Amino acid sequence: MKKTLTSQIETALFRHKLVVLMLFVITSVFFTYQATQIKLDASFTKNIPLNHSYMKTYLKHRANFGGANNILISVCDTHGDIFNAEFFNALKGVHDKLFFIPGVDRIQVKSLFSPSTRFVEVVEDGFAGGPVIPADFQPSEEGLGVVKSNIEKAGIVGSMIADDYSCAMVKTALLDLNPDTGEKLDTLELAQTLEQDVRQSFENENISVHIIGFTKMVGDVAKGAKGVVLFFALAIGITAIMVYIFSHSIRLTILPIFCSLVAVVWQMGMLSSLGFGLDPMSILIPFLVFAIGVSHGVQMINSVVKKVSSGLDAAAAAQASFAALLIPGGVALLSDTVGFLTLLSIDIGIIKELAITASIGVAMIILTNLVLLPILLSYTKIKANAKVGVLSEDSVFWTFIASFAKRGRARVILFITAVLFAVGFYQGQGLKIGELHAGAPALHESSRYNQDTFLITDRYAISVDYMSVIVETTADACTSFDIMSTIDRFQWEMENVPGVQSAVSLSSISKLVNAGYNEGNPKWRIIPRNQQTLVQSIAQVPSSSGLLNNDCSVMPVILFLEDHKAQTINTVVDAVKAAAVDLGSEQVKFTLASGPVGVMAATNEAVEAAQLPMMIYVYGAVIVLCLISFRSVRATLVVVLPLYVVSTLAQWLMTALDIGLTVSTLPVIALGVGIGVDYGIYILSTMSLKLNSGMKIHDAYLAALKERGSAVLITGLTLAIGVSTWFFSDLKFQVDMGILLTFMFLVNMLAAIIILPALSAFLWADDKQEKIG
Incomplete structure (x- = not known):
């Protein structure tokens, strides 16, 4: 059924190539216009979990x-x-x-x-x-x-x-x-x-x-994100060089880059058409879409050139390559898309927008790089003796890598992998949720904004990092000694929590005023038990002070913190919750939270709560798509297990580099898994054909390397080099994302060519093959 459907799509598209091209032209004109209307869009509420x-x-x-x-x-x-x-x-x-x-x-x-x-x-x-x-x-x-x-x-x-x-x-x-x-x-x-x-x-x-x-x-x-345009131009240049090294042809270099740029334009146009803007925090996604598009374009060029070298003309080679890559390429891109869509489970607007932006972009690649590119290649003159790849098929490198599919070396590979996984899992337990550094984490410490923050923090006694604990009680509660003394006890406990610089509330102001009525004697800095005296002590405090509402039924206790580091916030939040249970009653409820640190605390908890479900969703989606594609549990395992190992090592890297799990770094895990699965799918799709024809594991893997190895290597290197340019960004969060994505692109590629064959050597016996797909 799958082959029949593929054949029908193939026949329909290539029989009506000119019509398809015209549709692409018309759509491109429309989306280009729409893309010119898109604007940067940022709002405070998109960055907080509103349902927390x-x-x-x-x-x-x-x-x-x-x-x-x-x-x-x-x-x-x-x-x-x-x-x-x-x-x-x-x-x-x-x-x-x-x-x-x-x-x-x-x-x-x-x-x-x-x-x-x-x-x-x-x-x-x-x-x-x-x-x-x-x-x-x-x-x-x-x-x-x-x-x-x-x-x-x-x-x-x-x-x-x-x-x-x-x-x-x-x-x-x-x-x-x-x-x-x-x-x-x-x-x-x-x-x-x-x-x-x-x-x-x-x-x-x-x-x-x-x-x-x-x-x-x-x-x-x-302002710093405008520099992304420079990085985008740099990425196009680097990508062009890498693709030319692979294809040895200017024409074959231009085509995948052109189709990938079309995907980006379509993405921007679609976002604009749907009423979305481009948030500064997700402005990096178009670059990723471009890079993903080029990686799939390289696979298509690799296939077409090799089929031309085998005797087909360009049109027949393009048609055959479309048929051969529609399923593995489609599954890989669907895995990317579904991986991004799993981010919708995180109840923070900016992450949801990022998920939608990335998903739309990858969906566009399915059309531009799996459909438009082979049609354009069918009109391209390709020499019969054309070669692609950075290494020849007879290179000893492929022979060496293929030896990982033999059980002797596979045991060593899997032992090293198990050790790395164990160490990575243990070290990754130290991964912190939230910001780990002072100042705005999206910007470098040397930025004007962070320097302004440090000056204000240094020169003023109160911190700019504060949290308001809202005390909800009955009307006119500020005239009740019992309620006011309970609030005062709560404030005293909070002032003695590590990380709390100072605190203020209506009860503390009441004590100061009461002392003032008694010649400023510090002995009278207490909450008056007499109701008339208590009323006198708070009568001059207006509701505009932010210490009470109009009927005195709500009174915040404002906690000024030393900083907004994750550990500080967690310590204070835990202390507030404990004190709220100890001192709270039906009449007095201490509820979290308002103020900038209150928002950070909610965001940190939302990120922590979303971490495990997101990983389950993204891996669940990849597993389901692999099972549908390969119809084999073994095949699914050899694709997914290396991905999981790399994800674990990435968490170790974050811990080692003191990078917290935040709104900007959490999506990187899903992005890395979604894109990293492409390597394994392309290798295994070719390997499975060889296995099904009766080849042994080692021979099948060697044949897959000769056919797809160069494309996989150049893809991994191109993606990694492209995002590594982010190390020089003016934005700290872009630097962190660049480090993590470079690691995941490179190591996922290495895992696909090293761990995948080692697992295959033990999951399949040469004398008893299982059909794949």
Whole structure:
């Protein structure tokens, strides 16, 4: 049935070649136009697991306490302290400019110039206070002296003012929609606005401006991602050289590259047609599609040239090659596609988009490199004495490699493989979930964004890495001593957790105010038991402070962490969960989480939860497709087992190189498996024909190497060299992906030509062959 269907498709396509070519031309014109309409698209919500319990809490209370999509701008004096007219003019300019940028939550804009930034002091009659910067402020020596005094009274040194008085902070939260247009906030446009209208407008030799936040980080990633175009051009050049070395023909070099570029254009056009943009974090996928396309194109050229050398003309050779490669090539590409689609199981928008982008691209390759390429080759003049490959069929290298299919050497190969697997499995247990380094992990430590982050962290007492634990209770709970003391106990326990720098809540503010009412005596820094006194201690704390909602039924405890490393987050989250069980009740519930670190914690847990199911799905899909294709359990095992060994070694590599399992590295495992299976399928498809004809294992494998070996080698090297150029990227996550993909492309290729035959030597007995396929 399979042969009949293949024959029918083959006959229909090659009998109507001109019609098929015209359809390709028309489709290409349409998708080229659509591809020109695609835009970079990034949003905060795509990067978080919206259905995670932490994120449900975050979204539920975001309106009252702000979200995690914040912007922090530190304005610094480069020569001394902030108390000079030029600095205050710059600070007010930054505040006003930020206030009027579309998409900024104006209620949340906070700085020294905000009316809500107030000081309170204990005086003889009780309390006195007012805005830190008076309404009649003038940046004179007297006016600056008043502001400095008010800053100290307000207790904002370390939070809004740098510890050494060299900087002042302006911060805000961002909306999901642009209020001017009603459309989704354009993150990249906002990042550019912050750079041009804020940093460049106010930064000079005396004033420096430092901006951090998700939006600015994504903007810097998008800026670095433009360098991908250079890497793409470099990859095309490297690929062209490698294909020419293999084919020894300019014409045969151009055709697979052209067809692979068509696949990329179709991919971009299809994404645009479906309403998707291209996220900076998935901008690398078109390159992978191009590389995968070329690898399959090399297999087609290899087959056509060898059939021409055997006596067929180009048209007959192309038709025969199409028939021979439709099943193995189709199964390999379907394995790639299904492997990518397994990423849809991960409940994070950016990974789902990556899965869709990659799957569409590979689906396009099925048409361009398995259909369009052989049709174009049928019109190509190919000399009867043409040769392909980097090694001749009589090379001693193939004879040496083929010896791995003999049981003597196979035992050694399998023993070494078992040792490597055991060590890799053990070492891979140390793989950490989440970020392992300070700063934005997508960018290098030396990047402007991370340098801004380090400056803010160094000069301010509070960390930019904070998590809000939401305390849900009854209305007017802040007037209850029992509830407030429970929150205070929880805060005290959290302040003593390793990794927590400091904490703040309404209960801690209440204690400070109560002491103030008692002449500032630290002995009175307690929560008042008397309800009227308790009400007095929290009466001056507005809901805009972010410490309570309007009816005081929700009060966050804000934990400032030393960093956002995976170990720190895990330690704090575990402590919060334990304390929530110990101190929580029907009246008081401590729920995780809001704030930037709350989002990271949810993302880490989503990645950890998705790791095993994703691997099961991707390997399950590969196993099913191999069983359908080869109809043999043994054949499936010799293809899949080497892949699993390489995946295990890749986790060891990540542990050794201190690369955490994150949103950007998790998909690499599926990508590596999906693409790595191609080598084994192509080798085994040829090997199976020889076995079915009665050849022994060693002879069948040697024949497969002579026919497919050079193509497999050049494919693995081309893919690996192409992604190895990513080592020089401005984006740290691209460097990490480049390292992992280079490893997986190379080692999967080696595993296919070394471990596969060694397994075959023991799974098949020469005197009792099993039919394959």
